[in-house]
Amino acid sequence: MSAFGVLPGAVRDGDLITHFGNPIIEQRQLAHGEALAPLTDRVLIEVAGEDRLSWLDSFTSQSLARLRPGASTELLILDPQGRVEHAAGVLEDGASVWLIADAGDAEQLATWLKRMVFRSRVTVTVQADAALVGFFAGGDAEGRITASAPHSVPLVWRDPWREVQPGGHQYALVDGHPAADYAWSVAVVEDASALTGPFAGALAAEALRVAAWRPRWSHEVDERTIPHESDWIRSAVHLNKGCYRGQETVAKVHNLGHPPRRLAALHLDGSDVVLPAPGDVVLAGDDEVGHITSAVLHYEEGPIALAILSRRAPVGDLVVRSEGVDIAAAQQVIVPADAGATADVPRLTRLSRRPVGEDPRNAR
Numbered sequence: 001m002s003a004f005g006v007l008p009g010a011v012r013d014g015d016l017i018t019h020f021g022n023p024i025i026e027q028r029q030l031a032h033g034e035a036l037a038p039l040t041d042r043v044l045i046e047v048a049g050e051d052r053l054s055w056l057d058s059f060t061s062q063s064l065a066r067l068r069p070g071a072s073t074e075l076l077i078l079d080p081q082g083r084v085e086h087a088a089g090v091l092e093d094g095a096s097v098w099l100i101a102d103a104g105d106a107e108q109l110a111t112w113l114k115r116m117v118f119r120s121r122v123t124v125t126v127q128a129d130a131a132l133v134g135f136f137a138g139g140d141a142e143g144r145i146t147a148s149a150p151h152s153v154p155l156v157w158r159d160p161w162r163e164v165q166p167g168g169h170q171y172a173l174v175d176g177h178p179a180a181d182y183a184w185s186v187a188v189v190e191d192a193s194a195l196t197g198p199f200a201g202a203l204a205a206e207a208l209r210v211a212a213w214r215p216r217w218s219h220e221v222d223e224r225t226i227p228h229e230s231d232w233i234r235s236a237v238h239l240n241k242g243c244y245r246g247q248e249t250v251a252k253v254h255n256l257g258h259p260p261r262r263l264a265a266l267h268l269d270g271s272d273v274v275l276p277a278p279g280d281v282v283l284a285g286d287d288e289v290g291h292i293t294s295a296v297l298h299y300e301e302g303p304i305a306l307a308i309l310s311r312r313a314p315v316g317d318l319v320v321r322s323e324g325v326d327i328a329a330a331q332q333v334i335v336p337a338d339a340g341a342t343a344d345v346p347r348l349t350r351l352s353r354r355p356v357g358e359d360p361r362n363a364r
Contacts, residue, residue, distance in 0.1 A: 003131035019201035026200035027299040033139015035200040043106035044130040049122035063238035069094035082249025087217040093153035131192035155188035167238030171339040182212035207296040228259035255343035262335035268303040269328040276322040289313035
């Protein structure tokens with residue numbers, strides 16, 4: 001049983017609280033800052049010690065060395081080829097860095113971090129019993145939370161996805177990014193049993209995330225993912241920081257190349273009452289051009305999804321094939337096919353194309 005014990009009306013799938021009876025109403029309450037969402041699919045990791053910020057800064061995608069107490073950000077850990085291995089929200093409280101990771105990644109992330117300690121003055125501890133609750137800032141729900149504050153700073157992480165962060169870059173070419181209203185926050189609470197409703201389940205939280213085009217490790221990351229593909233550079237990568245593992249790929253693709261795949265938002269035809277599952281194929285005509293990463297039923301937009309597509313996938317309407325049913329999908333481009341190549345590098349004339357002068361031996 002999770003730290004939340006038994007909440008009245010909670011419908012569970014294992015430890016995950018999926019909803020409290022009506023996911024659509026829960027979405028509306030959550031979006032309006034009225035509901036609290038128990039996050040049984042997130043895990044808290046504490047990184048303590050005086051070297052914690054410089055140590056994390058040395059091998060992650062984010063600039064953390066001067067992170068001030070109370071500040072929130074997020075980081076990625078990349079492999080040497082720039083592919084995403086781990087992701088976490090980051091909160092500094094003046095004595096520890098608190099990482100919020102997806103449950104499926106938390107143990108592997110903590111193990112990897114412990115292997116990187118060497119002689120650094122840091123300790124890494126998984127706080128498996130910590131209770132995390134999500135909410136949208138500015139509403140009644142925030143006032144019903146008493147956040148843990150072990151070092152006098154309340155442990156409330158503010159999702160940086162809402163706007164492009166210092167050192168970041170946005171590929172989406174839109175006026176009015178849907179993340180502008182995504183005031184998602186996560187608090188570590190002392191006593192989960194003292195929380196009062198209304199509550200919202202994971203289905204509601206996921207629907208609002210997908211509508212904001214927000215990538216998540218548990219859904220949008222596979223063995224090929226690089227940050228550019230899902231526009232993750234806007235919040236999780238600092239393009240001007242020093243060397244770290246995978247930086248060469250980040251810089252090359254951003255400055256000179258294009259990501260091989262791109263994230264797109266899909267508005268699905270709901271007439272067949274079939275919601276695609278992650279992994280369902282996306283087709284352009286008879287050609288498979290990608291797959292679904294997240295699919296939800298939104299309280300205003302209806303059935304929507306995020307899909308990772310080939311860079312060469314057409315920009316027009318697509319089809320999602322799920323359980324033998326073809327679902328029409330109107331595509332909204334998030335990461336354009338020409339994303340990257342931001343550096344203004346002059347093109348040099350090839351030697352073979354230079355004008356050929358007269359051979360001086362022929363001069364009279």
